Each structure stands twice: as C-alpha cells, then as structure tokens.
Amino acid sequence: MKLRTKLLVAAVAGMMVAGATAQAQEMKFWRIGTGSAGGTYYPIGGLIANAISNPPGARPCDKGGSCGVPGLVAIAVSTNASVANVNAIQAGQLDAGLAGAQTVVESYNGQGVFVGNKKDKIRVIANLFPEDMHLVLPKGSDIKSLMDLKGKRVGIAQAGSGTQVSVLRLLNDIGITRDNMDEAELNNTQSAQRIADGQLDAYFYAMGTPSSALVQLGSTKGFDLYKFSDAERDRINQIIPYYVHSVIPKGTYEGIDYDVPTIAVNGQLVTSADQPDDLIYQITKALWNKNTRKLLDNGHAKGKVIRMETALKGVLIPLHPGAEKFYREVGMIK
Numbered sequence: 001m002k003l004r005t006k007l008l009v010a011a012v013a014g015m016m017v018a019g020a021t022a023q024a025q026e027m028k029f030w031r032i033g034t035g036s037a038g039g040t041y042y043p044i045g046g047l048i049a050n051a052i053s054n055p056p057g058a059r060p061c062d063k064g065g066s067c068g069v070p071g072l073v074a075i076a077v078s079t080n081a082s083v084a085n086v087n088a089i090q091a092g093q094l095d096a097g098l099a100g101a102q103t104v105v106e107s108y109n110g111q112g113v114f115v116g117n118k119k120d121k122i123r124v125i126a127n128l129f130p131e132d133m134h135l136v137l138p139k140g141s142d143i144k145s146l147m148d149l150k151g152k153r154v155g156i157a158q159a160g161s162g163t164q165v166s167v168l169r170l171l172n173d174i175g176i177t178r179d180n181m182d183e184a185e186l187n188n189t190q191s192a193q194r195i196a197d198g199q200l201d202a203y204f205y206a207m208g209t210p211s212s213a214l215v216q217l218g219s220t221k222g223f224d225l226y227k228f229s230d231a232e233r234d235r236i237n238q239i240i241p242y243y244v245h246s247v248i249p250k251g252t253y254e255g256i257d258y259d260v261p262t263i264a265v266n267g268q269l270v271t272s273a274d275q276p277d278d279l280i281y282q283i284t285k286a287l288w289n290k291n292t293r294k295l296l297d298n299g300h301a302k303g304k305v306i307r308m309e310t311a312l313k314g315v316l317i318p319l320h321p322g323a324e325k326f327y328r329e330v331g332m333i334k
C-alpha cells in the first residue's frame with residue numbers, strides 16, 4: 001500500500017514538473033525600449049508592459065486577472081530614448097520601443113540623421129501621446145529668447161535621443177552651434193540635477209507631462225520654464241514639421257503658475273516588421289482592452305491621453321500588419 005502511495009505521489013509530482021516545464025517553455029519575454037527613469041517614456045513603457053503581459057499561471061482575464069497576451073512577459077527597458085530605440089529594434093536588440101514621430105518617420109525614410117542608414121523594419125503599433133518640449137531654466141533666469149543661449153551652459157539631452165537631434169537642428173537654424181555654446185549631453189534626471197546645482201543655465205527635453213525629475217526639482221530648488229514666442233514656434237515648425245504649437249498648462253509643476261507656450265511632437269509605440277503578425281495583433285488588442293484603460297488612467301498623468309481614438313493620429317509610416325488587422329476589425333481602417 002505504501003509503495004503504491006509513493007508511486008502515485010511520484011507520478012503526480014512528475015506531472016507537475018512536466019507542466020511547470022511546459023509553462024516555462026511557453027513564456028516569451030518582450031523588451032520595450034523606453035527612455036531615462038526621470039522622463040515619461042519609462043513609466044509609460046512600464047504601464048504598457050504591464051497591460052500586455054500575462055505570464056504562465058496568471059489568473060485569466062475573465063476572472064479578474066491579467067488581460068494581456070497569454071505567456072507574454074513584457075519588460076520596460078531604460079534606454080537613451082527615440083533614436084537608440086529605433087536603432088535597437090532594427091538590429092533585433094529590442095522587440096519594441098517608444099519614439100517621437102520625427103524619429104519614426106525619418107528613420108524609416110532614411111532622412112535627417114538617418115541618411116544612408118534607413119531603418120526599414122520599423123512599423124507602428126500605435127500613436128500614444130504628445131511630448132512637450134521643456135526648456136528648463138534656473139529660478140529667476142534672465143534668458144528671454146533662444147538667442148540668449150549663445151555662450152551659455154546648455155543641456156541638449158543625451159546622445160541617441162530624438163530631443164538632441166531636434167534641439168541641435170533648431171539651434172543651428174538660429175546660428176547657435178556646439179562651437180558657441182557649452183553643451184552637455186545629459187538625460188532628464190541628470191540635467192535637472194545640474195540645474196539644481198547651478199551647473200547649467202538651461203536644458204531642453206521633449207517629454208510628456210509631468211516629468212518626475214521636474215516634479216522633484218519644483219519641490220526643492222524650483223525652476224522656470226521658457227515660454228517660446230509665436231515667431232519661434234512658427235520657425236521651428238517650418239524646419240521640423242513634426243513639432244506643432246502646444247501649451248504646458250500652469251500648475252503642471254509646482255511654482256509654474258503661468259501657461260507655457262511651447263512645441264510638441266507625438267510619441268509612438270513601434271516594433272519590427274519581423275515580429276509575428278499574430279503576436280502584434282494580440283498585443284494591440286491587449287493595449288486597448290478596457291482593463292488597460294484603468295491602468296493608463298491611474299498609472300500616470302499622461303496615460304489619460306493615450307486613447308484608441310487617436311491611435312492612428314500622425315502615423316506616417318506603415319502599421320505593423322498585426323496592428324493593422326486589429327484597427328480594421330474595430331472599424332478604424334476601412
């Protein structure tokens with residue numbers, strides 16, 4: 001009797017091990033490139049990763065569990081943002097990533113910094129949210145125009161970011177180059193710290209609002225935001241059409257009790273043409289699941305503006321076929 005019991009226990013244990021092994025084999029990790037921890041891409045990427053994940057053994061969606069893709073474990077990876085993300089997706093080092101519309105279009109078409117280096121595998125899953133250009137100044141700064149940045153210590157964002165590409169282009173247009181300003185290649189968190197320490201006169205960063213690094217800076221040292229003139233915004237729109245007029249509302253950050261005229265570019269979720277159609281279809285479906293709506297609304301202020309009705313706004317390169325299938329099914333593409 002004892003032998004039979006032992007054999008039964010062994011058999012059950014073997015089945016459990018086999019089942020666990022099968023589950024482990026079915027697990028698929030999916031890397032989403034974001035940006036620095038102090039910006040917006042990283043927390044938004046984390047929310048998206050959470051929404052589309054459904055690890056083996058997780059509670060089913062209809063029973064209050066994850067409504068992501070069965071077996072998928074998505075991971076938000078901190079990177080140098082847009083340019084770095086499309087480069088890594090093209091090379092197969094990332095499965096997806098967040099990137100500004102300018103970087104998305106120019107990388108796909110081999111324009112701008114991508115001349116002779118096209119990223120022809122880039123495909124769009126969804127347009128997400130507008131990224132406002134922040135020109136951050138120390139509290140009480142006397143900088144009144146972009147020309148005042150000449151000769152100053154200016155943060156131009158990190159190498160590999162779409163912000164840096166755009167900033168150098170707009171500054172060059174008015175005659176400010178790396179030869180006549182003291183530029184620093186820093187991410188948002190590093191730049192905010194340099195402002196606090198008095199080591200920078202200004203820094204640029206395009207991101208969704210609010211930025212956690214600026215929330216912290218506002219509660220400690222304080223800062224000002226540069227108000228772009230209409231003429232400056234019109235000029236930037238002429239040289240970088242992806243940037244359009246925008247406003248950072250007063251009260252977005254502590255101490256900023258005025259509306260801030262600026263420019264903005266849309267952030268998009270992109271992937272590779274090499275990704276399986278069915279997988280991207282399921283990911284797109286999970287992204288717009290009603291449970292994901294709750295995650296986005298509660299997870300970050302910018303998550304509230306990520307909506308399916310604007311998922312195709314400003315998309316100027318091909319959608320991934322899997323994403324396109326979903327949007328056709330819901331009637332957004334005829």
